[in-house]
Amino acid sequence: MKKLLSMTALLALAISPVLAAEKVLHVYNWSDYIAEDTIEKFTAETGIEVTYDVYDSNEVLEAKMLAGSSGYDVVTPSADFMNRQIAAGVYVKLDKSKLPNLKNMDAGLMKQAAVFDPDNAHAVVYMWGTTGIGYNTKAIAERLGDSAPTDSWDLVFDPAIAAKLADCGISFLDAPTELLAAAMNYVGLDPRSTKKADLEKGAELLTAVRPHIRYFHSSQYISDLANGDICVSVGWSGDIFQARDRAGEADKGVEVSYVIPKEGATQWFDMLAIPVDSKNKDAAHAYINFMMDAQITANNTNYVWYANANRASMPMVEEEIKEDPGIFPPLDVQAKLWSAQVYNKRTDRVMTRLWTKIQTGK
Amino acid sequence: MTGAQAAPPLTKTLKFIGAHGRALVIGVPMWWLIVFFLIPFAVVAKISFSEAVIARPPYTSLIEWTGEGAMLLKLNFSNYAYLIEDSLYILAYWSSIKVAFFSTVATLIVAYPMAYYIARAPERRRNVLLMLIILPFWTSFLLRVYAWIGILKGNGIVNNILLSLGITSEPIVMLQTNFAVYVGIVYTYLPFMILPLFTNLVKLDNDLLEASSDLGARPMATFFKITLPLSIPGMIAGSMLVFIPVIGEFVIPALLGGPDTLMIGKVLWSEFFSNRDWPVASAVAIVMLVLLVIPIMLLRNAQAASAEGSS
């Protein structure tokens, strides 16, 4: 009898993965980009199991998408990268009849995102944010006094000021498009310019401050900023808010602030999209729809401190976040934001080459 | 009609195995090589002759069919030409070789005394010591490299000790420097150097050392004239195990190195990910492989020469 039982157990074990495979949804998202209980709630509501993986660069995601057969059902590319990926035929057109929660979305922001994806045919906005400056308030005050230009790109782009901060550590995102755009804007050029000469001017500025930069990385700065290992980061808004949170929890006297510099900053959108080779497109639609639920979106924003594009969620978003000009910037600041440019292959190469030169001097 | 046809099936089978057994035995490693080396190599080589496009996959096909049904093979050498045009690639290869060379030397210097000590230790202690060398492999490689971040960073262990002892007044910047890269590489690859060295040194005949001493050589002279030359095969084996993977190393410089740590692994990464230029990335990889084959051949020859001498 016992033997029989264990046999049955074995059989169940052998069969269950096969059954589950049909129900499992593979989600590939940015690291630290969702409320802790969101996935749990999704499974509870829909009965769909989720395998959840994370990445920290658009490039990695893109390589997987272009190679094909990634096995993922829902991914979260940034809009400018997604634009090119759509051209490569990576994503399916969304079946909007399966996305009733689209009604919750902010028409204005969706329209902005439509620059990269006409008619929002392939994707919906998950979160949006800006690329600004996070800094350790005390360390900056110690080194620069009260006159510290914490509201300006001067903090990292003025070599004299950057030099004073080098010892406590400046980090830049390892994201050439965003840094070069900010640099071009700083020297009075169009941040969305694709002219080689303009890009080179931006690179010149970055090269000038390069000796004072500790590293170029797109995720490590979160914990380093929180621990006080570095004191200024050019980073993504929500990441820096997370650093602020972690610093507060650690309670070791580190205080982190985020600012959208007065000169302006890149505004970017992260989109939810479904790869063409997804084996589970219905579940993927269900997931995207769930992510547009007003309460769920509010929970995510409250957790990750990124702005969403979900009008219906706003009443549930915490006041502190809603009022934070770093997250939901006031109109005058919004006017100065620019959205990321989509580059052609030639410009891509110019930019990567400049980026390597900035980093290594070679 | 003939004897062969009349032979029973069993004999036939045995004959077949006899005639083909050799082929079977050689076949296994050969298929392994074909499946896991030659085919991937051919795929990468193929991509390196194509052109990058925005598509999935993001490169052109080498073979085109013309309207008349004729096959057209288009080989594009511009990716290789590109590697020569921009000095970045040559610099990156050169600096990777430099980093690999110096880290191999550093690893050898650190590993040799350890391997020597373990080889000379009493047998029971020897096993414990070997265990200690291998033990770190049981934890994730990434975890161990992250541990070095904790040790080397501004408010990390080393700096805290130095500060509390008053040796420095400001934290020394060690992380994100080439120094940290070397520390990481030496640490990670140490066992690959120690194990072949140990295997060599443990076989060293104690009589030879006594004979040298007996003939008037002080311990240092014995070491340099007997132990060291006889351990050359171990040093070569260990150096190969370190040098070759370090050339293509990506993770350690990415985690511990600064932005100016230029290595071919990083260049490959940015070709592949930032430029989405798979053909150029493939060309970089192919050239790296060719560059690696040269030192391997040289070392193999040196090893063969020294093996001949001691046989």
Place this chain on the structure above:
Amino acid sequence: MGVDRIETKQTIATGAKPWVDQAEAPFIRISNLTKNFGDFIAVDNVSLDIYRQELFCLLGGSGCGKSTLLRMLAGFETPSSGRIEIDGQDMASIPAYERPTNMMFQSYALFPHMSVEKNVAYGLVRDGVAKAEIAERVAEMLTLVQLDGFAKRKPGQLSGGQRQRVALARSLIKRPKLLLLDEPLGALDKKLREETQFELVNIQESLGVTFIVVTHDQEEAMTLSSRIGVMDRGEIVQVGEPHAIYEYPQSRFVADFIGSVNIFEGRVTEDAENFVRLHSQEGGCDIHVAHGVSCTENQKMWLAVRPEKFSLSKEQPAGKYNFVTGTVDEIAYLGNLSVYRILLASGKNVRATRSNRDRHDAEAAPGWGDTVYLAWDDTAGVVLTQ
């Protein structure tokens, strides 16, 4: 120049026996030397004097401590207690690389990465001898060991006998006061070993270097040495010239170890000034020994008789002493002699040899199952009290 030196050396082969001469000072003086490895006593309170130009053999079975003793002389092992003096100098604080000794290893220990020439030159190079002199001495040494023309070879390209000679050349080139040889012929096959034995003796005699040879092979020891020290369980049980060790063993161990021997246990029945008589239950005989032995009546003693000392016959010899009787159990015909195994009434086996002096004595020779008598002279046996 070296050749002159070799020629003019006075050698021990001239017949001098320095160990007999009370005035002669020993060249190597080992006093109360002991070596423990943990609880195991490898060398137990050994005292031994060895004289200049001797070829001294340390003979014993494996684990008897002979190699440990040799290694203490070379400086590879530190004595637990006791003292070693070479040429009047205490060796206690002198490391191996400064001792006036050289060693030839059982494994030869040739440096595999060096040519024959470099191997032989090694000791001189370490001492900083001038290059020209090194070349000259190496060439001379290679000639001595008949290895001219092999200078550039690596050890891996030599035969066993050639390697043995390289090892010998290498250990001799520094003209050591004392050469230590650990089983120098052990790795050679029998025929080569016999040839090499004589070569070794010739070289030793021509160079006049003092040799200490460790061996487990008693034949080798007999052939090579001026004197033999027999070792057992860490102790030297007897020291003497080969002939003395063979003819006058002082214990059953030595008698048994060197050559083949028959030992009869007996009790003293008569103890006179110039003879003793024993009765042996084992032999079923009475024994007359024609010299005095310090003993008491009824004491247990042994008589050792070598197989070749017996005269073997089918007829009972005259007299009532010094013969045993039994039946032929086994005969081994060796050509020059035949070895008989005789079964005594007591169940004891006795070995006897009979030389084949006469080609036609097949009839006279005893055969299987024959009752035979084994007789010996009253001076042929050795009385052993231990």
